[in-house]
Amino acid sequence: MRVVINIILKEAKELLTPQMLAPFVAIMVVFVFIGRAIRGERAKSSRPQTVIVADNDRTALSQSVLEALQSDQTTVIPAEGNLDELLALARTAGVTWIVVIPESLEHRIQAFETVDLQVYNIVSGFSITQMEKSVRLKSLFDKANERLAQAHLAQAYPGASPENIQNPLRTSDFVVVRDKVVRGNADVLSGLVMSQTFMIPIVLLMVLIYSSQMIAASIGQEKENKTLETLLTVPINRTSIVIGKMVGAALVALVVSGIFMVAMVYWTGSFGGETSAPAGAADTSALSQLGLSLGPQSYVLLAVGLFLAVLCGLSLATLLAIFADDAKSAQVSVTPLMMLVMIPYFLCIFLNIDAASLPLKILMYAIPFSYPFLMPKAIMFGNYGLVFAGFGYMALFAAACIFTAARLFSTDRVLTAKLRWVRRRRVRAEG
Amino acid sequence: MEFACSVRDLVRNFGGLRALGGISFDIKPGEVFGLIGPNGSGKTTTLRIVSTLLRPSSGKVSVFGIDVAERPGEVRRMLSYLPEDAGAYKSLSGLDYLRFMATFYTTDNRDRDAMVEQGMELAELGQRIRNRVKTYSKGMARKLLLARALMMKPRLAILDEPTSGLDVSNSMGIRNRVREYARQGTTVLLSSHNMLEVEFLSDRVALIKQGEIIETGAPEELKQKHGCRNLEEVFLKVEAR
Numbered sequence: 001m002r003v004v005i006n007i008i009l010k011e012a013k014e015l016l017t018p019q020m021l022a023p024f025v026a027i028m029v030v031f032v033f034i035g036r037a038i039r040g041e042r043a044k045s046s047r048p049q050t051v052i053v054a055d056n057d058r059t060a061l062s063q064s065v066l067e068a069l070q071s072d073q074t075t076v077i078p079a080e081g082n083l084d085e086l087l088a089l090a091r092t093a094g095v096t097w098i099v100v101i102p103e104s105l106e107h108r109i110q111a112f113e114t115v116d117l118q119v120y121n122i123v124s125g126f127s128i129t130q131m132e133k134s135v136r137l138k139s140l141f142d143k144a145n146e147r148l149a150q151a152h153l154a155q156a157y158p159g160a161s162p163e164n165i166q167n168p169l170r171t172s173d174f175v176v177v178r179d180k181v182v183r184g185n186a187d188v189l190s191g192l193v194m195s196q197t198f199m200i201p202i203v204l205l206m207v208l209i210y211s212s213q214m215i216a217a218s219i220g221q222e223k224e225n226k227t228l229e230t231l232l233t234v235p236i237n238r239t240s241i242v243i244g245k246m247v248g249a250a251l252v253a254l255v256v257s258g259i260f261m262v263a264m265v266y267w268t269g270s271f272g273g274e275t276s277a278p279a280g281a282a283d284t285s286a287l288s289q290l291g292l293s294l295g296p297q298s299y300v301l302l303a304v305g306l307f308l309a310v311l312c313g314l315s316l317a318t319l320l321a322i323f324a325d326d327a328k329s330a331q332v333s334v335t336p337l338m339m340l341v342m343i344p345y346f347l348c349i350f351l352n353i354d355a356a357s358l359p360l361k362i363l364m365y366a367i368p369f370s371y372p373f374l375m376p377k378a379i380m381f382g383n384y385g386l387v388f389a390g391f392g393y394m395a396l397f398a399a400a401c402i403f404t405a406a407r408l409f410s411t412d413r414v415l416t417a418k419l420r421w422v423r424r425r426r427v428r429a430e431g
Numbered sequence: 432m433e434f435a436c437s438v439r440d441l442v443r444n445f446g447g448l449r450a451l452g453g454i455s456f457d458i459k460p461g462e463v464f465g466l467i468g469p470n471g472s473g474k475t476t477t478l479r480i481v482s483t484l485l486r487p488s489s490g491k492v493s494v495f496g497i498d499v500a501e502r503p504g505e506v507r508r509m510l511s512y513l514p515e516d517a518g519a520y521k522s523l524s525g526l527d528y529l530r531f532m533a534t535f536y537t538t539d540n541r542d543r544d545a546m547v548e549q550g551m552e553l554a555e556l557g558q559r560i561r562n563r564v565k566t567y568s569k570g571m572a573r574k575l576l577l578a579r580a581l582m583m584k585p586r587l588a589i590l591d592e593p594t595s596g597l598d599v600s601n602s603m604g605i606r607n608r609v610r611e612y613a614r615q616g617t618t619v620l621l622s623s624h625n626m627l628e629v630e631f632l633s634d635r636v637a638l639i640k641q642g643e644i645i646e647t648g649a650p651e652e653l654k655q656k657h658g659c660r661n662l663e664e665v666f667l668k669v670e671a672r
Contacts, residue, residue, distance in 0.1 A: 006534045014522045226518035230579075233482045234535040235507040412485040 003236055004244045011248025014221065015214050016255065024259050031263035041127075049133055050075045051097040052090055059106035061148075065117075068144035069099065073136055087122070096122045097137060109148060117141070177290040178382065184286030192287050193380065199261075200302060201345055204372050206260055207310055208341050211253030212317035212334045218245050219321040220330025229415065239406040246314040246402075253310075292380045301379055301387055305372040308394035312368040313337060315401030322408050344370035368397045433496050435460045435587055435618035436481060441490035443476050443642075450476045452642040453490065458620060458635075460495075460586075463613045465633035466622040467662060473642040474622035475515060475591055481620060482512035482589045494587055508536075511585040515592040517576050521565035525556055525575050528564060529582065536583045550582035553608060570601035577605055581612050588612065590621040594628060606632055626662040638666050645669050 051069060053076050055062050070076045079089055086098050098120040108115050119141075121134065150162035157165060173185045222228035231241065287293045294302075317334045324330035344367050347353065353364055353374065364370045371390030378386040408414055436458040443451040451473045458464040466474045479485045481492055483503040492499045494506045519528050529550040533543045551560050554575050556567075564572060573596075580588055593609065594602035609632055613619050623629045629636055630650045638646040646653060646669045650662055659665045 002538060003535060006531060010520065010523070010531050013527075014520055017522055225521060226514065226516050227520055229479075229484060229514045230512065230517055230532075230576075232484055233507055233510070233512040234532065235504060236535050237504070415479075415484060 004240050004247070007241060007244025008248040008251070011218055011245055012251055015218060015248065015252040021256075021259075024256050028259050028263035035263075042132075048073050048075050049097065049137070050077060050093070050095045051099055051137065052077045052079045052086060052093070052095050053099045053101065054079050054081065054086055055101045056103045057101050057105040061106040061109055062101050064147060064151075065101060065105070065144050068147050069140050071140060074140060083120075087120070090120075090122055096124075096133075098122075109152075112152070175286065175290060177292065180290050182286045182289045184290075189287055189290070189292065192284065193292055200306070200376060201348065201373050203257065203261060204306055204309060204369075205341060205345055206257040207250075207253055207306070208313040208369065209338060210256045211250050211310060212313050212337050213331060214252050214256075215245055215249035215314055215317045216321040216324070216330040216334045217327055218249055219318065220324050220327030223324070223330075224326040232409075232414070238409040239402075242318060242402065242406050242409055246311075246318060249317075250310060250314055291382070294376070294379065298379045302372070302375055304391060305375045305387070305394075308391060308398065309369050309372045311398040312394050312401070313341070315398045315405060316340075318405045319401050319408070322405060322414050340367050341369045343367060344373050348373040368394045432459070434458060434493075435462065435495060436464075436620060437491075437493045438477070438481070439491045441477070441480065441492060442488045443473075443480060443485065444488045450642050451480075454637075454639065454642070454644045456637050456644060456647060458587075458618060460618055461613070461616050462634045463609070463619040463621065463632055465629035465636040466620070466639055467624070467626050467629050467636055467666065468622075468639035469624055471641075472639045474624075474639055476642075477639070478512070478589050478591050478620065478622055481587075482510060483507055484512070509585065510587040510589060511580040511583060512589045513576055513580040513591060513593060515595055519564045519572060519575055519579075522563065524563050525554065525560040525567070526551065528575065529554075529560075529579060532579050533583065546582050549584075550578045553578035553581055555604070570597050573597055574601065574605070577608060581608065581617070584612075584615075585617060587618045587620065590619065592623055592625075593621060594623075594625070602628070626666060630662045636662065638662075638669060640670050 051074055053066055053069060055066055055078060066076060066078070077093070077095065079086060081089070083100075086100070090096065090098055098118075100118040100120070102115065102118070105115050119137075149166065153160070153162035153165050173183065175182055175184045175186050175189055219228075222231065232238070284293075316337050320333045320337060321330040324333045344364055347356075347360070347364060348370075351360075353361060356364070364374070371386075371394060375387055375390065378384070378390075434457045438457070439455050440453045441451050441455070442449070442453050454473070454477065456464075466477060468474050476485065480487055481494065481499060483499050483506050486500050495509055497505050497509075499506050519525075520531070523531065526547070529547045530543070533546040533550070537543050537546065554560060554577075556571055556574065559567070559571065560575075564575070567575065573594075577590075577593060580590065588609075590609065594605050597605065606628065609619060609621070613632075619632075621629065621632065633650060635647065635649050636653070637644045646665070648656070653662065653665045654660065657665045657668050659668060
């Protein structure tokens with residue numbers, strides 16, 4: 001055990017160098033900086049915006065339109081004058097929106113004709129926050145339209161509810177999961193479910209990619225720096241070397257992934273996590289009633305799945321890197337592993353595997369890295385057979401790879417590929 | 432008598448290439464035995480087999496009576512191997528490197544510290560022992576590696592081209608260290624294509640060419656036998672036969 005710990009510490013020292021960490025720290029700083037900047041700008045853009053409104057109609061109806069534009073998100077400044085005067089006023093006041101209500105508004109609305117409100121947006125740049133402001137203002141016009149329509153209906157059908165006339169049909173949404181039927185909106189629930197688990201594939205991808213690269217670099221460097229031969233002649237069990245390298249690489253990968261994830265979470269949080277419709281207490285309750293919320297036991301299962309997947313990745317990367325000659329070729333040698341991780345990752349995002357074709361299903365279930373991506377849904381829908389079958393398969397896969405890697409380390413195969421090439425070159429030279 | 436190392440009809444093939452064609456020799460305990468030959472003659476392959484890095488294609492090799500192919504773990508406890516182009520871990524300091532390697536030979540902290548002290552003394556790097564290996568010159572790195580190979584007082588030290596690429600003063604220092612350890616009882620198997628160096632260090636030598644041993648004996652005996660002034664002339668004479 002002490003020997004393995006010795007190797008782990010050495011691996012960590014070799015891999016966690018300033019040259020290795022600097023790019024990740026730089027990425028983190030950039031992400032945090034960008035995230036902060038975006039948060040600041042979004043905070044600014046969510047402040048109430050000011051709109052100059054020129055009411056050329058000056059009727060009760062135009063006044064109600066003006067009132068509809070006033071909200072906790074919008075401050076209205078009444079004004080008069082022609083367009084040039086309004087633009088000058090807007091520039092002086094630092095206002096970017098002007099709305100002009102035409103003279104004949106009340107008359108035309110009462111005649112059931114449409115009215116064009118002129119909306120002027122003074123633009124000095126293009127950005128997402130600019131678009132958000134535009135969307136907010138437009139929603140106020142929708143509100144104004146709603147009010148006017150309801151006023152018409154109330155006038156035409158006194159005693160009747162204008163809302164009932166506009167929307168005679170309503171839906172009561174129910175979600176059915178297995179044998180449970182609960183009132184709720186499937187879109188909202190879907191968003192809530194995804195929000196519980198959206199980080200899992202990203203975390204798994206990061207840890208798998210970095211840990212594979214780390215162990216490939218470790219083995220490649222041993223060969224390149226000519227330290228491997230010495231290590232193989234010391235009195236240590238070869239399996240200990242393999243396990244020490246794997247654990248060392250995993251620890252370094254966790255550190256690097258952790259740095260990256262902190263930066264990613266900060267950055268993505270800058271954009272907000274919006275679902276298709278806002279979720280309320282009722283939706284959260286529906287989630288629990290349907291058994292679709294992940295409790296502590298579920299997260300334990302997911303953690304076991306992640307751990308086994310990382311073990312599979314490390315053991316396979318070790319096996320592949322053994323056949324490389326140096327650090328560069330070792331990192332290239334783990335490219336097949338990257339493909340095996342990316343395939344299930346993207347398939348799970350875009351497809352429902354249960355409904356996929358048989359060849360695709362076989363492919364997914366054959367790749368050990370598929371199971372952590374499939375597990376969140378399997379746990380939620382009570383498909384524990386898949387969860388535990390996945391555990392068993394990944395454990396067997398990792399054990400087979402570790403055993404094979406240890407066997408290769410125990411033989412001269414780990415050296416002979418290079419030796420054979422060097423020997424042939426000498427023979428040709430002497431030839 | 433139990434030999435420190437006994438090689439019998441050793442053959443090693445690399446695919447279709449025969450690197451060793453059935454060599455045999457014995458090394459007595461406490462002896463310095465040199466393997467001399469030109470580049471590509473099979474010296475390094477022989478040393479790698481004795482040090483348990485490679486397995487023989489056929490034949491038998493034993494170290495202090497233990498077969499290297501059957502019980503390599505036990506053999507590794509008795510020997511240390513210094514490859515020709517060995518490196519040390521560049522991110523570690525010289526001291527950390529010695530500590531790292533010492534841990535494989537003892538679980539006792541005091542023994543480990545004593546081993547590391549010995550290694551520091553052998554390396555003769557002064558305060559530079561605390562600097563990272565990547566800041567070392569070739570000579571400094573080689574002295575560190577030799578110190579690593581000798582600090583645990585192995586029963587058999589296998590040194591492949593120990594002074595390869597070093598200047599005169601560093602080479603002399605290393606040769607003196609090897610002689611000193613041999614006098615203290617360590618058996619040494621070394622290889623070199625520098626025949627004058629091997630003549631200086633070795634009690635007995637084997638001349639190897641194209642995977643076969645062409646002559647064995649003490650340097651003085653061989654020179655007298657063949658009427659030569661040095662081993663280089665002996666080698667040229669014997670290979671021409």
